[in-house]
Amino acid sequence: MVKKVYIIGLGLIGGSIALSIKQKDPSIHILGFDINEDQANLAKRIGAIDEIATKLFPDLSSVDMIFLSTPVQQTTQIIEQLKSEQLKKDVIVTDVGSTKVKIVECANQHLNGKIKFIGGHPMAGSHKSGILAAKPHLFENAFYILTPSQYVTQNDVDLLKSVLEGTKANFIEMTPNEHDEVTGVISHFPHIVAASLVYQAKNHEEQFPLVKRLAAGGFRDITRIASSSPSMWRDILLHNKEPLLHLFDEWISEMERVKAFVANEEADNLFSYFQYAKNYRDGLPEKQKGAIPSFYDLFVDVPDYPGVISEITGYLAKEKISLTNIRIIETREEIYGVLRLSFQTERDRELAIDCINKYCAYETFIM
Numbered sequence: 001m002v003k004k005v006y007i008i009g010l011g012l013i014g015g016s017i018a019l020s021i022k023q024k025d026p027s028i029h030i031l032g033f034d035i036n037e038d039q040a041n042l043a044k045r046i047g048a049i050d051e052i053a054t055k056l057f058p059d060l061s062s063v064d065m066i067f068l069s070t071p072v073q074q075t076t077q078i079i080e081q082l083k084s085e086q087l088k089k090d091v092i093v094t095d096v097g098s099t100k101v102k103i104v105e106c107a108n109q110h111l112n113g114k115i116k117f118i119g120g121h122p123m124a125g126s127h128k129s130g131i132l133a134a135k136p137h138l139f140e141n142a143f144y145i146l147t148p149s150q151y152v153t154q155n156d157v158d159l160l161k162s163v164l165e166g167t168k169a170n171f172i173e174m175t176p177n178e179h180d181e182v183t184g185v186i187s188h189f190p191h192i193v194a195a196s197l198v199y200q201a202k203n204h205e206e207q208f209p210l211v212k213r214l215a216a217g218g219f220r221d222i223t224r225i226a227s228s229s230p231s232m233w234r235d236i237l238l239h240n241k242e243p244l245l246h247l248f249d250e251w252i253s254e255m256e257r258v259k260a261f262v263a264n265e266e267a268d269n270l271f272s273y274f275q276y277a278k279n280y281r282d283g284l285p286e287k288q289k290g291a292i293p294s295f296y297d298l299f300v301d302v303p304d305y306p307g308v309i310s311e312i313t314g315y316l317a318k319e320k321i322s323l324t325n326i327r328i329i330e331t332r333e334e335i336y337g338v339l340r341l342s343f344q345t346e347r348d349r350e351l352a353i354d355c356i357n358k359y360c361a362y363e364t365f366i367m
């Protein structure tokens with residue numbers, strides 16, 4: 001049972017985590033530290049934490065869980081220092097950083113499996129920083145990515161999820177690599193594009209002073225995130241260099257492609273370009289805050305007879321595999337239907353394939 005939590009970094013994300021824990025279970029004692037004393041004092045004053053730590057590593061012998069909610073470069077430094085601290089046996093350490101490969105590598109190298117580390121990343125936020133922007137419901141309905149390593153058990157992951165229950169986030173597991181590739185595409189690279197659009201406008205301002213005043217709806221929508229913390233984004237880009245370098249190449253060739261449509265007045269291609277983008281954008285899940293869809297769908301060719309769904313779910317239950325969704329997506333005229341099973345993790349989907357192969361002969365496939 002978790003009685004005491006330590007949160008290092010009491011800004012937007014650390015503060016929001018603290019508030020969500022407090023709201024769900026006020027009996028959990030939250031100790032907090034921030035290098036900026038004002039942030040720590042404010043966190044105490046708004047009731048996000050119960051106690052301010054006066055140094056980075058106070059007596060941690062009774063702390064059950066540690067959250068690192070500092071910028072990613074600081075997070076790796078703190079992980080390095082953690083290894084020499086006296087921590088409670090079985091303490092769980094987690095982080096909230098926007099990148100995962102370097103952080104998890106650092107934890108594997110320095111904590112060496114002796115301290116349980118679970119990489120984490122709540123996929124919601126804001127362009128605002130600091131404790132005063134924190135909200136207990138910041139992560140509601142957002143994806144909260146976890147990257148558990150071989151050093152932690154399912155119980156450890158479940159314990160972390162239980163402490164984070166008040167976030168009302170949807171937990172999803174992936175590997176650090178997968179995380180950094182995906183967030184590169186849907187979060188990190190878009191930040192670069194947003195900032196570069198601002199540069200483009202600024203560069204035209206001298207010639208057209210009205211640029212700033214006329215920059216309205218569309219420009220503001222697409223560049224809101226350029227108002228985010230520059231130091232946070234500097235560190236994210238430095239952490240996720242390789243995936244981003246590939247994305248730069250792809251982006252440049254994409255721009256060349258559209259440029260050619262415009263230069264050659266290829267009306268049909270321009271129309272298709274926007275139509276395709278519109279269709280994809282319109283199809284994004286609407287009610288989720290995070291932009292990462294749940295990919296772990298498994299399709300099963302099943303005979304169309306009453307009871308087939310309970311048959312499959314029965315097999316999965318026998319093997320203790322959790323489903324997040326189940327749907328018949330197509331009933332064909334012949335004897336077969338297609339069942340779509342959704343899982344939270346790739347691992348669960350793999351287990352489900354083995355399970356279905358074990359108990360029945362239905363064909364499974366991934367699209």
Ligand SMILES: NC(=O)c1ccc[n+]([C@@H]2O[C@H](COP(=O)([O-])OP(=O)(O)OC[C@H]3O[C@@H](n4cnc5c(N)ncnc54)[C@H](O)[C@@H]3O)[C@@H](O)[C@H]2O)c1
Nearest residue numbers: 009011012013034035036070071072097098125126129130
């Ligand atoms: N802002 C977002 O939208 C968002 C979303 C998800 C995850 N994240 C990640 O969450 C982390 C925190 O981001 P944030 O938005 O809360 O930033 P923030 O600036 O609001 O808060 C970070 C806090 O960490 C403190 N800090 C910095 N170095 C420290 C140190 N060595 N020891 C103790 N405290 C220290 C700062 O004083 C600040 O109060 C980052 O790793 C970021 O990548 C951010």
Ligand SMILES: O=C(O)C(=O)C[C@]1(C(=O)O)C=C[C@@H](O)C=C1
Nearest residue numbers: 098122123124125126127187225
């Ligand atoms: O909404 C915003 O302002 C954000 O930038 C949030 C956002 C994102 O890119 O989606 C930013 C960084 C995080 O790591 C996760 C979420």
